[in-house]
Amino acid sequence: MKRILLSGGNPQIAKADGDAPVQAYIDAMPDWKRNIGQRLDALVMQQVPHARKAVKWNSPFYGVEGQGWFLAFHVFTRFVKVSFFKGTDLQPVPPGGTGKEARWVDVHEGDFDEAQMVDWIRQAAAKPGWGKS
Template identity: 40%
Template sequence: MVARVARLRRDSRCALDPPYAVFALPAAGSECAGGTRAARAAADPPPGRDPPRRPRRQATATAVDPHRPRSSYPRSLSTEPEGAITMTRKTATPATPAPRKSPKASTHPAATAPLPESLNGKASPAKAATGDAPVFAYIASLPQPQRAIAERIDALAARTLPGLERSVKWGMSYYGVGDGWCFCCGAFASHVKLMFVNGVMLDPVPPVTPVAMGKATRGVEIASADDIDERQIAAWMKQITAVPGVGKRPQK
């Protein structure tokens, strides 16, 4: 028994105190003691040096207050409060403006003021100008049925009188052949007046004496295109252009 205990103490380096067996601490020169001392030396810094600092663990999450506005958190915060609604502002894309259409040059002037009941200075705001285009523009600006009547008179004059020239004067269309203007055509509220300068010389004399157009001027009032007597009007056109007109037309 004694030999067995001595062997156990030698092998395990422990002391047995009957009736209990307690492992003894390793002796000062034992391998276990050396290993423990070496581990402590490695763990404890040498005197005069600061112990090494442990690296800080980076926080992976930050407590979020669901009642705190999202804009107050740092930008590095990637977590959102549970149940929170994220509002994203949508950048408005500027609408591409539609290409503007270049206004087409119109040969027809805008509609003028209501037609006058009678001649009082000017029959319309049309500006005085010589040539076919101003007369065509004046006729095109008229309402119906005055436009249809004026177009019929203009076409009849073009067929009847070779070398017909046109002009706009006093807001009406004037026609002539030779040295002056011989007759005119103006639109009014209820009719179109066809007036012949020196109409008292015509046969038969036209029945209407226009106001403010001179004592020798005579003409007819036409309420609709159906009232146009082309045969009689063409005869008057030929008669009136056979005598000198009024107003010298500019030379071209």
């Protein structure tokens, strides 16, 4: 399958539910960003083994059945944006965001705070998320 990268190096992956499209997205992530995608996926599955996965809007989404989506990530030129849909409920609140509830962190090369990410994943998965899963 030919890898198509959109603006900023974001992989173009068709909207679909399940692990396979998420893995296709991660496999298509360029350079060091692929390692971030692999690590995020592994951390979510370690902390939330029953997590539901999908690709929507060219981004992997993670959720809990009946509770909605709690996390998504997206590739940009110089970073991977990790979004928490109810981020204002997390402690500490992730630094990025201007919307009502969503907050995010931009992960740059060599700047992945795994302990903080695990804490946010645990907190986010325990709360009602965005949309219906």
